[in-house]
Amino acid sequence: MLFAGSVLAILSFFYWTSVGYLTTQTDETINAEIKGLAERYSSDGFTGLRVQIAERLSRQQPGENTLYLLTDERFRPMLGNINEWPDAQQDAGGWLDFEFTTPLRGADGSAGGRVRMYMARGRTFLIGNRYHLLVGHGMRELQEVSQQILRAMIFGVIGAVILALIGGALLRRTLTRRLEAIIRTSRQVIRGNLSERVPTRHSDDEFDELSENLNHMLSQLEQGMDGVRRVSDNIAHDLKTPLARLRNRLEELRLAGSDAEQREQMIDQVVAEADGLLATFNALLRIARIESSGKREAFTEIELSSILRDLQELYEALAEEKHQEFVFEADHTQSLEGDRDMLFQALANLLDNAIKYTPKGGAVGLRMFEQDNETLIQISDSGPGIPKSEHDNVLQRFYRVDESRTTPGSGLGLALSDAVFRLHGMKLGFSNNHPGLCVTVVV
Amino acid sequence: MKPQSMIQLLVIEDDRETAAYIKKGLTECGHAVDQAGDGKDGLLLADSNSYQVIVVDRMLPKVDGVTLTKTLRGNGNRTPILMLSALGEVEDRVKGLKAGADDYLVKPFAFSELQARIEALVRRAEPESPDTVLNVGDLSMDLLKREVRRGDVKIDLQPREFRLLEYLMRHSGQVVTRTMLLEKVWDYHFDPQTNVIDVHVSRLRGKIDKEFEQPLLHTVRGAGYMLSEPD
Numbered sequence: 001m002l003f004a005g006s007v008l009a010i011l012s013f014f015y016w017t018s019v020g021y022l023t024t025q026t027d028e029t030i031n032a033e034i035k036g037l038a039e040r041y042s043s044d045g046f047t048g049l050r051v052q053i054a055e056r057l058s059r060q061q062p063g064e065n066t067l068y069l070l071t072d073e074r075f076r077p078m079l080g081n082i083n084e085w086p087d088a089q090q091d092a093g094g095w096l097d098f099e100f101t102t103p104l105r106g107a108d109g110s111a112g113g114r115v116r117m118y119m120a121r122g123r124t125f126l127i128g129n130r131y132h133l134l135v136g137h138g139m140r141e142l143q144e145v146s147q148q149i150l151r152a153m154i155f156g157v158i159g160a161v162i163l164a165l166i167g168g169a170l171l172r173r174t175l176t177r178r179l180e181a182i183i184r185t186s187r188q189v190i191r192g193n194l195s196e197r198v199p200t201r202h203s204d205d206e207f208d209e210l211s212e213n214l215n216h217m218l219s220q221l222e223q224g225m226d227g228v229r230r231v232s233d234n235i236a237h238d239l240k241t242p243l244a245r246l247r248n249r250l251e252e253l254r255l256a257g258s259d260a261e262q263r264e265q266m267i268d269q270v271v272a273e274a275d276g277l278l279a280t281f282n283a284l285l286r287i288a289r290i291e292s293s294g295k296r297e298a299f300t301e302i303e304l305s306s307i308l309r310d311l312q313e314l315y316e317a318l319a320e321e322k323h324q325e326f327v328f329e330a331d332h333t334q335s336l337e338g339d340r341d342m343l344f345q346a347l348a349n350l351l352d353n354a355i356k357y358t359p360k361g362g363a364v365g366l367r368m369f370e371q372d373n374e375t376l377i378q379i380s381d382s383g384p385g386i387p388k389s390e391h392d393n394v395l396q397r398f399y400r401v402d403e404s405r406t407t408p409g410s411g412l413g414l415a416l417s418d419a420v421f422r423l424h425g426m427k428l429g430f431s432n433n434h435p436g437l438c439v440t441v442v443v
Numbered sequence: 444m445k446p447q448s449m450i451q452l453l454v455i456e457d458d459r460e461t462a463a464y465i466k467k468g469l470t471e472c473g474h475a476v477d478q479a480g481d482g483k484d485g486l487l488l489a490d491s492n493s494y495q496v497i498v499v500d501r502m503l504p505k506v507d508g509v510t511l512t513k514t515l516r517g518n519g520n521r522t523p524i525l526m527l528s529a530l531g532e533v534e535d536r537v538k539g540l541k542a543g544a545d546d547y548l549v550k551p552f553a554f555s556e557l558q559a560r561i562e563a564l565v566r567r568a569e570p571e572s573p574d575t576v577l578n579v580g581d582l583s584m585d586l587l588k589r590e591v592r593r594g595d596v597k598i599d600l601q602p603r604e605f606r607l608l609e610y611l612m613r614h615s616g617q618v619v620t621r622t623m624l625l626e627k628v629w630d631y632h633f634d635p636q637t638n639v640i641d642v643h644v645s646r647l648r649g650k651i652d653k654e655f656e657q658p659l660l661h662t663v664r665g666a667g668y669m670l671s672e673p674d
Contacts, residue, residue: 268665271553278551279634289532313603314629317642341533345633352636413636 007160011153018149022142026121027095030137033066034123037135046128053079065138067100067120073130085132090124096136097121119143178207182214194222235284239277246273283412290342290419304334304377304443307344308368315351319364322355327365334368334375334443338424346420349413350379350439357383358436375443382436391430450474450565453492455485455499455511456527461550465498468554469561482506489515494522496564498557501528501539509542516543523564527552536632555666559618566614577612580659580672582651584612593651603628604647611660611670620667644668 040052053068057080060066069080077084086098100120122136181199188196197218198211249270256263312328319326354364362382369376386394395418414428421428427442452474456462459480466476477492479485482503489497489511497515501508512524526544528535536547545567546560577584581594589605591598600608607628611619621640625631644660652658657673 271665275553282634286532310629310631314639314643317646318637318639321642339533341632344631348633348635352639356637 008153008157011149011156015146015149015153019142019146022145023121026137026139026142029066030122030135034125034135037133041127046131049127049133050079057081065140067122067134067136067138069132069134069136071132071134073132075132078131080134082134082136085134086120094123095121096124096134098136100138182211185214189218194218194225239280242273242277242280246270246277249273280412283416287412287416287419290416290423293423299337299339301335302338302340302343304336304343304375305330305332305368307340307347308366308377311344311347311351312366315348315355315366319355322358323360324355324358325363327363327367330366330368332369332375336424336443339420342420343424346417347377347379347441349417350441353413354379354381354383354437354439357381359383362436377441377443378438379441380433380436380438382433385432385435385437386430388432394430395428450561451493451495452476452561453479453485453488453494453497455479455482455489455497455503455508457481457500457503461500461527464554465557468558472558474561480504482508482511486511486514489520489522490518496561497522497524498561499524499526499544501526501530501535509538512539512542512544523567525557525560525564533632553620553666555618555663556620556622559620559623559667562617563614563619563623566617577609579612579615579670580657582612582659584609591651593655596654598650600647600650604643604650607643607647608651608670611668615670615672618663618666618669623667 037049037052041049044051050070053070056066057068060081067080067082069082069085070078071080071085072078075085082100086096086100088096088098090096098120100118119139119142120136121139122134125133125135127133185196185198197215200208200211200215202208249266253263253266253270256266308328308330312326312330316326316328351364351366358364358381363380364382365378365380367376367378367380369378394414418428421441429440429442431438431440450469452469454462454465454469454476456465456478457480462478462480466478469476477488477494479488483505485497485499485503486506499508499511503511506514508526508528512526515522515524523545524543525546525548526539527548527550528539529550539547545564548557548560575585575587577586582591583593584591584605586609591600591605591608607624610624610628621635621638624640624644625633625635644662648658648660652660659670659673661669661671663669
């Protein structure tokens with residue numbers, strides 16, 4: 001309907017301007033005519049004017065429809081091609097709109113009986129205070145043209161409405177079909193089938209974009225769900241084992257003799273086991289809290305190089321204990337908004353791992369430098385490294401490269417570090433150090 | 444271990460199990476413990492008695508721990524307050540300390556950690572000696588000259604080792620936990636995966652104890668370290 005309305009508006013504008021143009025054209029023709037007559041009158045007087053009008057009347061071609069009427073003081077026709085002085089009022093510009101019934105050529109005139117009424121437009125003059133002159137122009141052409149335009153308009157609007165209805169119905173059918181595909185998929189997903197995807201047509205339109213976005217969202221959800229499933233499996237496994245050990249130790253303690261020293265030792269073991277479990281839970285909770293929170297209120301302006309110096313100071317001694325070479329380079333400075341303790345923890349976890357996995361006599365590096373306008377923190381070791389295929393996996397909670405899980409550690413350290421870095425908008429990456437592992441943090 | 448003098452304590456904790464655990468442990472150490480189960484009772488007791496340390500849980504019925512601390516400080520009560528909380532993130536700690544708490548301990552904690560921190564708070568509340576020299580046995584530390592001597596022997600220490608020893612000397616005769624050392628000497632609240640602190644303590648021990656007959660720096664099993672005069 002909106003479409004039909006705008007078509008109507010455009011056609012109306014067209015009608016209005018073209019009719020207006022034709023009217024102006026008519027007015028100009030009449031003015032030229034009057035000018036000619038006025039010149040003749042001023043040179044040859046009233047007689048000259050009469051001759052001129054008569055000449056013009058006789059010269060007039062069929063289809064030309066200039067109207068003349070010269071009357072005496074009582075409006076009785078003397079010369080012209082209209083039967084009587086029109087009964088109409090002049091407008092402000094001296095123009096007269098009137099109807100006339102006489103055919104243009106006086107010859108077959110009113111005798112035929114069948115006269116057509118036409119609209120005409122003209123101007124009147126009083127000549128020599130006696131004679132009235134009307135010069136006008138039939139509006140036949142204009143009337144016909146405007147009627148044709150009107151007809152075209154009516155057909156145009158009807159056509160437009162019909163086309164709009166057909167187009168709308170087609171569009172609706174396509175929309176419904178494509179929406180149904182999305183609705184079908186979403187129903188499947190609601191039923192729990194997260195692997196379902198919305199079909200796309202590869203037509204690059206908004207529907208494909210919507211479908212692709214939905215599919216992307218579903219993939220992420222699916223990945224997330226898989227991750228949750230894997231993590232809960234791992235939690236179950238990683239916590240069940242120490243819990244079982246704890247329980248066994250307690251049983252042993254109950255059966256143990258009265259040897260105070262031995263009991264003390266067993267109690268220490270039980271407490272250590274419980275502490276380990278608590279540490280695991282704490283780490284899990286911390287990761288969850290860090291991941292669920294946005295930027296913290298407690299963020300302050302910190303200088304990374306000072307954190308790195310503190311790390312060096314704390315951990316160099318540990319590396320020296322293991323006769324490892326500790327390389328420290330942090331001339332570059334970089335300040336940022338962040339949580340000092342968290343960043344220290346995150347970097348300490350990486351450094352701790354590096355020292356832990358590097359054999360005696362190896363080398364551990366802690367560096368901060370600028371590369372391609374980015375500040376990088378690099379922690380390298382000369383340990384066994386991590387195979388490239390495992391690089392993405394190690395950030396998962398409870399993931400261990402060593403499947404047997406014989407080395408100590410909760411398998412949460414890297415996941416915690418990663419969560420802290422992501423909170424600070426930093427990115428953790430791994431590369432091969434030939435030999436060993438190189439962990440890079442992009443600030 | 445040198446026996447500690449008796450400490451007058453108020454424990455404000457709504458969880459009965461935890462409250463009983465704290466009270467039992469502290470009583471066994473020879474301290475006098477009063478107990479309150481909610482913030483309102485806690486405020487009443489704190490106002491009407493004089494304690495050396497108040498242990499307050501952050502989450503309490505009626506009046507929570509942060510409000511209670513603020514109220515006490517507002518009333519001019521300067522008793523050292525140790526806040527316990529399950530919330531361990533920096534902003535939680537900052538909020539607790541800003542309210543006026545003197546120390547902040549995240550649950551769950553080892554009893555030895557609580558005990559060491561309570562004793563440290565009592566020590567801190569005593570007017571700090573204006574001395575510029577600290578002495579433990581024949582070990583002396585000149586804070587102005589930044590010099591450490593054991594008997595007649597001058598001992599060279601790295602700046603951090605100096606701070607570590609200073610903290611131990613100021614808390615001589617008390618158990619100091621690894622977490623306390625990390626917080627007070629290194630100024631970081633974090634949880635080292637390996638006992639990196641032990642490495643530093645054993646280095647310090649190598650410098651102050653190794654070549655001398657009487658060891659001063661002791662490891663307290665399951666708790667931490669203690670610097671104390673030989674018997």
